[in-house]
Amino acid sequence: MAIFTDSDRFWNPLLETLPRxxxxxxxxxKFRRIMKWAHDHSKFHRQLYDxxxxxxxxxxxxxxxxxxxxxxxxxxxxxxxxxxxxYGDMLCVPLEEITAFRQTSGTTGQPVYxxxxxxxxxWWAEAWAYILYxxxxxxxxxxxxxxxxxxxxxxxxxxxxxxxxxxxxVPGGVLNTEARILKMQELKATATMATPTYILGMADTARxxxxxxxxxxxxIQRITCAGEPGASIPATKKRMEEAWGARVYDHIxxxxxxxxxxECLEQPGGLHVNEGLFLVExxxxxxxxxxxxPNRQGKMVITAFDRIAxxxxxxxxxxxxxxxxxDCACGRTFRMIKGGVVGxxxxxxxVKGVLLAPTAIEEVVRGLPELGDEYEVVVTKKGDTDxxxxxxxxxxxxxxxxxxxxxxxxxxxxxxxxxxxxxSFHAYGSLPRYDVKAKRFKDLRKAH
Amino acid sequence: xxxxxxxxxxxxxxxxxxxxxxxxxKAQGIQxxxxxxxxxxxxxxxxxxxxxxxxS
Numbered sequence: 001m002a003i004f005t006d007s008d009r010f011w012n013p014l015l016e017t018l019p020r021x022x023x024x025x026x027x028x029x030k031f032r033r034i035m036k037w038a039h040d041h042s043k044f045h046r047q048l049y050d051x052x053x054x055x056x057x058x059x060x061x062x063x064x065x066x067x068x069x070x071x072x073x074x075x076x077x078x079x080x081x082x083x084x085x086x087y088g089d090m091l092c093v094p095l096e097e098i099t100a101f102r103q104t105s106g107t108t109g110q111p112v113y114x115x116x117x118x119x120x121x122x123w124w125a126e127a128w129a130y131i132l133y134x135x136x137x138x139x140x141x142x143x144x145x146x147x148x149x150x151x152x153x154x155x156x157x158x159x160x161x162x163x164x165x166x167x168x169x170v171p172g173g174v175l176n177t178e179a180r181i182l183k184m185q186e187l188k189a190t191a192t193m194a195t196p197t198y199i200l201g202m203a204d205t206a207r208x209x210x211x212x213x214x215x216x217x218x219x220i221q222r223i224t225c226a227g228e229p230g231a232s233i234p235a236t237k238k239r240m241e242e243a244w245g246a247r248v249y250d251h252i253x254x255x256x257x258x259x260x261x262x263e264c265l266e267q268p269g270g271l272h273v274n275e276g277l278f279l280v281e282x283x284x285x286x287x288x289x290x291x292x293x294p295n296r297q298g299k300m301v302i303t304a305f306d307r308i309a310x311x312x313x314x315x316x317x318x319x320x321x322x323x324x325x326x327d328c329a330c331g332r333t334f335r336m337i338k339g340g341v342v343g344x345x346x347x348x349x350x351v352k353g354v355l356l357a358p359t360a361i362e363e364v365v366r367g368l369p370e371l372g373d374e375y376e377v378v379v380t381k382k383g384d385t386d387x388x389x390x391x392x393x394x395x396x397x398x399x400x401x402x403x404x405x406x407x408x409x410x411x412x413x414x415x416x417x418x419x420x421x422x423x424s425f426h427a428y429g430s431l432p433r434y435d436v437k438a439k440r441f442k443d444l445r446k447a448h
Numbered sequence: 449x450x451x452x453x454x455x456x457x458x459x460x461x462x463x464x465x466x467x468x469x470x471x472x473x474k475a476q477g478i479q480x481x482x483x484x485x486x487x488x489x490x491x492x493x494x495x496x497x498x499x500x501x502x503x504s
Contacts, residue, residue, distance in 0.1 A: 014498065029501075030501065121491075276497070305497075
């Protein structure tokens with residue numbers, strides 16, 4: 001079989017440039033295989049499929065796949081903490097095969113436990129190797145990871161992915177922010193990974209507390225973000241790139257799924273789905289219809305083809321995404337999602353009868369150079385009416401521009417979100433700072 | 449990039465897997481053999497995902 005591809009540009013050109021029809025055939029075959037694995041090894045999956053009257057052997061087309069029952073996080077929560085403890089009967093391998101425990105952050109409720117075998121962990125690192133190679137990481141990179149290594153998977157897999165790729169990895173675990181910046185400077189680290197919140201926070205600390213300009217005094221050339229949508233929000237990406245003098249790339253992953261999507265060097269306004277390792281379906285939130293066309297938002301339902309301890313098969317992620325209308329100039333045949341995850345089905349909420357995605361607010365706030373990086377949105381109920389307040393900080397030296405900024409901010413927010421906000425200005429540095437995942441959107445209406 | 453014989457590569461990956469399984473069969477419980485062979489199997493699986501799955 002003759003394959004002509006460019007091994008310098010792709011971690012695996014065999015998969016990343018596979019013609020679409022071959023990719024589809026592969027995905028259907030791999031779906032059938034993981035479904036059979038789960039059916040044969042997990043009581044939970046067997047009961048789920050038997051009840052729905054579907055068997056792995058039935059899977060011959062994408063339509064067949066769309067009839068396989070979805071798994072929701074609430075179902076996983078219901079199973080866990082039972083035998084085999086603490087994972088319950090979704091587990092597909094004997095307990096002694098498990099080599100790693102992680103759990104979700106619990107942002108949306110009780111954390112979900114995620115067991116992995118060594119093979120699963122190799123797979124995590126493999127998925128990250130695709131990401132990092134696509135973003136220009138090579139063996140010559142020295143990658144500093146300013147991450148508090150703990151029970152959350154986040155940059156653990158980035159660490160192992162970078163090692164797999166042959167990079168030199170510096171684990172910046174328990175150091176504080178100043179020490180991390182100084183170590184990056186001392187070692188002339190070329191790359192780093194963090195949430196957008198922390199990337200901006202580190203730059204702020206470098207300037208204010210250490211008198212360093214990360215763009216000039218450090219050697220970081222590429223940054224990979226995770227955990228929040230910021231690197232796919234143009235205004236936030238621009239702030240990070242300017243602050244660090246580096247290219248910033250997004251990636252998306254989740255504990256119970258894996259690292260499923262990545263931005264490439266082209267920064268095409270979207271992220272490639274790693275379709276060799278995952279199947280992404282986009283489902284209309286109202287009708288459940290599978291959306292194949294671009295520019296139509298829906299809820300992601302995702303399958304990881306090769307994760308064996310606790311399989312992820314048609315997992316209802318509640319992430320809101322849409323297909324990109326363009327092919328990417330990088331040459332990958334993997335489809336792209338436009339602008340990353342634009343919200344969560346849980347977060348995209350109706351305020352005053354208007355659908356609101358918090359990412360739209362961030363795009364406006366971070367697009368105004370007079371405003372600081374931090375902001376907070378609080379939705380409350382006053383009588384029968386929704387009230388939405390936005391707290392922002394003026395940059396030091398911009399205090400005299402308050403009225404002008406207020407006008408621009410109100411106009412742009414109305415244009416972008418079709419809503420009016422009660423905007424208040426707060427002293428620079430007074431709004432909460434976050435090290436990992438930020439919680440800037442608070443819907444308090446249920447509490448009223 | 450030169451032509452690649454994926455079937456031949458896939459066959460070689462299978463040999464790695466078979467050899468690792470052979471080690472496990474002959475390990476007589478020696479953990480130093482069992483656990484390291486298990487890691488070889490995990491790596492062989494990644495090779496299968498990247499290559500062999502395309503030709504099967």
